[in-house]
Amino acid sequence: xxxxxxxxxxxxxxxxxxYPELRDVRARLAAGDWESVRRMLDEVSPVGRTMLIxxxxxxxxxxxxxxxxxxxxxxxxxxxxxxxxxxxxxxxTDVGWRIRTQARAQDVSAEQFRQFREWLCAAEAVLIDxxxxxxxDPALWTVRLPSARGLEVGLxxxxxxxxxxxxxxxxxxxxxxQQLCPKWSGSWELLHPWCHAQMLATPxxxxxGMLVAEGHIEHCFxxxxxxxxxxxxxxxxxDELYEAANRSILHPEFxxxxxWVQAVSxxxxxxxxxxxHRSAAAAFALLGELATEYPWDILGxxxxxxRHFRHEAQVGVR
Amino acid sequence: xxxxxxxDGVPALLAPSNGPAHAGLAFRVGFADEPLTRRGITxxxxxxxxxxxxxxxxxxxxxxxxxxxxxHMQGSAAELGEFLASVCVSLSDLPMGxxxxxxxxxxxxANGRNSGSAATMALWRHGARDYGMSSYPEWGLPAITExxxxxxxxxxxxxxxxxxxxxxxxxxxGLRLDLPSGARRPLPGRSSALRQTPAWFGGSSGVLVWDAxxxxxxxxxxxxxxxxxxxxxxxxxEGGISYAAQAGYEPLGAGRAMVTAVADALPEMQxxxxxxxxxxxxxxxxxxxxxxEVATVVRKRVEALLHAEEQGARLPGQALNxxxxxxxxxxxxxxxxLRAVGLAAVVEVAGxxxxxxxLMTPHERADWAGFTAxxxxxxxxxxxxxxxxxxxxxxxxxxxxxxxxxxxERACVTVRFDGCAxxxxxxxxxxxxxxxxxxxxAVEPTLYEGADDVAERLDxxxxxxxRVDQPPRDPDRVPKPAPPPARDVAADVSERAxxxxxxxxxxxxxxxGLIVTVxxxxxxxFDTEDVGLTIGIVLFCxxxxxxxxxxxxxxxRRYRGH
Numbered sequence: 090x091x092x093x094x095x096x097x098x099x100x101x102x103x104x105x106x107x108y109p110e111l112r113d114v115r116a117r118l119a120a121g122d123w124e125s126v127r128r129m130l131d132e133v134s135p136v137g138r139t140m141l142i143x144x145x146x147x148x149x150x151x152x153x154x155x156x157x158x159x160x161x162x163x164x165x166x167x168x169x170x171x172x173x174x175x176x177x178x179x180x181x182t183d184v185g186w187r188i189r190t191q192a193r194a195q196d197v198s199a200e201q202f203r204q205f206r207e208w209l210c211a212a213e214a215v216l217i218d219x220x221x222x223x224x225x226d227p228a229l230w231t232v233r234l235p236s237a238r239g240l241e242v243g244l245x246x247x248x249x250x251x252x253x254x255x256x257x258x259x260x261x262x263x264x265x266x267q268q269l270c271p272k273w274s275g276s277w278e279l280l281h282p283w284c285h286a287q288m289l290a291t292p293x294x295x296x297x298g299m300l301v302a303e304g305h306i307e308h309c310f311x312x313x314x315x316x317x318x319x320x321x322x323x324x325x326x327x328d329e330l331y332e333a334a335n336r337s338i339l340h341p342e343f344x345x346x347x348x349w350v351q352a353v354s355x356x357x358x359x360x361x362x363x364x365x366h367r368s369a370a371a372a373f374a375l376l377g378e379l380a381t382e383y384p385w386d387i388l389g390x391x392x393x394x395x396r397h398f399r400h401e402a403q404v405g406v407r
Numbered sequence: 408x409x410x411x412x413x414x415d416g417v418p419a420l421l422a423p424s425n426g427p428a429h430a431g432l433a434f435r436v437g438f439a440d441e442p443l444t445r446r447g448i449t450x451x452x453x454x455x456x457x458x459x460x461x462x463x464x465x466x467x468x469x470x471x472x473x474x475x476x477x478x479h480m481q482g483s484a485a486e487l488g489e490f491l492a493s494v495c496v497s498l499s500d501l502p503m504g505x506x507x508x509x510x511x512x513x514x515x516x517a518n519g520r521n522s523g524s525a526a527t528m529a530l531w532r533h534g535a536r537d538y539g540m541s542s543y544p545e546w547g548l549p550a551i552t553e554x555x556x557x558x559x560x561x562x563x564x565x566x567x568x569x570x571x572x573x574x575x576x577x578x579x580x581g582l583r584l585d586l587p588s589g590a591r592r593p594l595p596g597r598s599s600a601l602r603q604t605p606a607w608f609g610g611s612s613g614v615l616v617w618d619a620x621x622x623x624x625x626x627x628x629x630x631x632x633x634x635x636x637x638x639x640x641x642x643x644x645e646g647g648i649s650y651a652a653q654a655g656y657e658p659l660g661a662g663r664a665m666v667t668a669v670a671d672a673l674p675e676m677q678x679x680x681x682x683x684x685x686x687x688x689x690x691x692x693x694x695x696x697x698x699x700e701v702a703t704v705v706r707k708r709v710e711a712l713l714h715a716e717e718q719g720a721r722l723p724g725q726a727l728n729x730x731x732x733x734x735x736x737x738x739x740x741x742x743x744x745l746r747a748v749g750l751a752a753v754v755e756v757a758g759x760x761x762x763x764x765x766l767m768t769p770h771e772r773a774d775w776a777g778f779t780a781x782x783x784x785x786x787x788x789x790x791x792x793x794x795x796x797x798x799x800x801x802x803x804x805x806x807x808x809x810x811x812x813x814x815x816e817r818a819c820v821t822v823r824f825d826g827c828a829x830x831x832x833x834x835x836x837x838x839x840x841x842x843x844x845x846x847x848x849a850v851e852p853t854l855y856e857g858a859d860d861v862a863e864r865l866d867x868x869x870x871x872x873x874r875v876d877q878p879p880r881d882p883d884r885v886p887k888p889a890p891p892p893a894r895d896v897a898a899d900v901s902e903r904a905x906x907x908x909x910x911x912x913x914x915x916x917x918x919x920g921l922i923v924t925v926x927x928x929x930x931x932x933f934d935t936e937d938v939g940l941t942i943g944i945v946l947f948c949x950x951x952x953x954x955x956x957x958x959x960x961x962x963x964r965r966y967r968g969h
Binding site for chain 2: 168206209210213214217218220221222224236237240242243244245246248249250
């Protein structure tokens with residue numbers, strides 16, 4: 090009894106719960122042991138490497154924790170170190186985005202924008218050099234996507250950068266997805282077919298089906314309240330969502346590679362919103378206690394929302 | 408083999424040529440020597456000097472450049488002698504009776520000239536002085552007097568400031584170069600309008616242009632070749648971003664050279680063009696260059712050089728070298744210099760070029776790519792009489808004893824009288840002042856409240872030597888304040904009448920477009936020079952024709968009341 094309660098109530102949103110490597114890489118970085126960080130990065134898959142680099146590069150506690158200095162020292166010793174360049178680029182971009190915040194442009198002050206741009210320019214200086222020396226590094230090109238978005242260099246330039254990343258690189262695809270939203274420089278007409286095509290380009294069981302779900306979530310929450318459920322439950326959207334789920338998280342080949350939690354968590358929310366308890370329960374079963382902040386944070390406090398809908402799905406199935 | 412001789416006190420280079428004999432007489436004077444108030448004077452002298460040869464039936468031409476002016480012809484030894492003698496006579500005694508006509512001709516030539524997308528680069532790099540002059544139209548023409556011409560010719564078109572080249576077997580017998588005596592004129596200094604490089608400014612033509620100052624050396628030329636190939640590969644072939652992407656190398660004075668890169672793109676691809684170019688340049692700077700790529704460029708340049716040597720085409724360049732104190736370089740030595748260029752040398756030039764670069768973006772900002780904004784405003788406005796704009800949200804015009812400013816809350820542009828390059832003055836009261844830094848203040852009395860006296864006030868303050876009076880402007884070209892938003896006037900014209908009117912213009916314009924398209928397209932089969940330009944014009948005119956065709960259909964339907 091006690092066990093069941095624990096299982097249904099805990100919501101583990103911290104990505105390090107799903108991928109302990111993330112905690113590990115940050116600890117090694119904090120210890121200033123670049124060699125061991127590099128060893129770790131060299132051993133994981135390209136997607137895992139990008140995720141670790143971006144997680145480690147993101148400001149953990151304070152921007153003044155010595156990480157930037159360490160990474161600059163590494164690059165000074167070896168300017169060709171792609172991982173250090175990508176991590177430093179991430180860090181500078183992240184500081185910039187924290188100043189800007191995720192607010193709509195009209196709610197961001199001129200001074201915030203000025204500083205934001207300054208940080209992104211500093212990031213680009215590192216990243217331009219990094220990609221010049223390592224033209225095939227997927228992590229570097231992935232990091233150049235959010236910097237491009239913030240610098241508002243336009244869709245064509247973001248596409249050019251995206252095209253330099255190896256195909257089916259989920260972290261880059263998710264950045265590109267954001268760019269294709271109308272709030273940046275895209276449109277729904279561009280976004281949905283793109284998500285679908287990106288999914289079809291991967292073998293069945295790959296997590297890329299989540300791009301279709303994420304695209305519809307982005308679209309849904311741009312619509313006026315009251316019409317959102319109608320949108321998600323319309324025949325065409327529904328069909329696309331099930332096709333995507335069956336091709337990814339519900340497929341027998343669906344694995345547990347880096348990114349899998351995000352994929353399942355995204356579908357769990359979509360199914361919850363359209364009231365398909367059975368599919369939602371299947372997704373929550375895959376997740377166990379795990380979940381992700383996005384996209385649940387759109388609804389409110391993510392832990393609370395996950396808990397609520399998870400319970401609803403389990404009750405609904407019973 | 409180039410032989411160095413002297414003809415009538417003029418240093419001369421003689422070399423055999425496989426082609427027909429040709430000769431050129433060059434002087435160390437060009438746009439860069441002209442003040443803006445006399446901009447066009449060298450070109451005018453070139454035209455006047457060639458006038459007397461106008462009746463002759465042989466191939467000749469003249470050209471005025473940034474640093475040099477030359478007269479060139481191709482023909483028999485006797486014809487060469489006759490031509491050169493005639494040019495020298497004209498230079499010593501310019502046919503002033505032709506002055507007005509030649510000014511008109513130059514004006515017409517300027518109107519028909521396409522200045523190209525790279526034209527504004529010099530202005531941004533140097534301002535309205537010395538090497539910035541090539542950006543400016545021949546604004547000095549209306550002010551140039553006979554005395555100005557004589558002074559200019561006496562100063563620059565002299566025996567000591569000349570050099571001759573002859574491609575043929577011998578010096579034409581009895582060749583005389585009867586030029587006045589003077590002095591060798593050194594190159595002007597190279598002013599900078601940039602506070603920091605690499606710098607950028609936003610263009611308006613949708614084209615990206617980048618240039619950089621590099622040492623005048625084979626390694627720099629090879630760098631330009633490598634850049635050219637990288638741009639073609641990454642912007643055109645693989646990226647599909649640009650149709651015309653290329654880079655070139657041009658010597659500059661005795662020891663410097665300019666590498667210039669130009670690339671176009673469709674409007675929706677311009678952001679990617681900038682990003683792609685930045686990455687191409689960064690790749691070369693960090694040394695991501697293939698050794699084989701360098702070897703290919705060297706081989707191609709050696710081939711071109713040997714071919715040029717055979718044709719006598721290296722002669723003019725070598726002759727111009729003499730004018731700026733560079734020794735003649737034999738083809739063998741030039742080939743050896745090229746072959747010695749390796750990867751490291753190219754990468755070194757890439758670093759230097761990146762640091763000195765000036766970038767004109769198709770439209771967007773380039774701060775993110777490490778470029779500093781080139782100055783496009785002044786630090787302070789002058790104090791003086793303030794005139795408010797008649798336009799909504801317009802800036803103020805301030806006329807003070809030290810200069811003029813146009814100032815808004817956010818920025819100002821000032822031209823100080825002690826840093827002014829020209830004041831163009833129209834009878835209607837319009838006064839355009841250009842500062843030596845290249846910034847311009849257009850004083851248009853029609854645009855400001857109570858500014859009827861502004862021309863008079865300014866004229867009393869501006870040094871007379873800076874003023875160039877312009878012929879009256881077409882009243883339509885005198886600016887008028889933008890009217891407040893009003894209802895659409897076009898709506899008053901009946902649809903039917905508009906249809907007839909539109910047909911009246913559209914039919915001939917469309918036919919013209921069609922004719923130009925067909926004519927230009929047909930030249931493609933035999934005219935191999937400037938194929939890119941020709942194709943561009945053909946496509947443009949074809950587009951006009953198609954657009955016109957649709958327009959005619961629409962107008963006709965409207966006329967018929969459909």
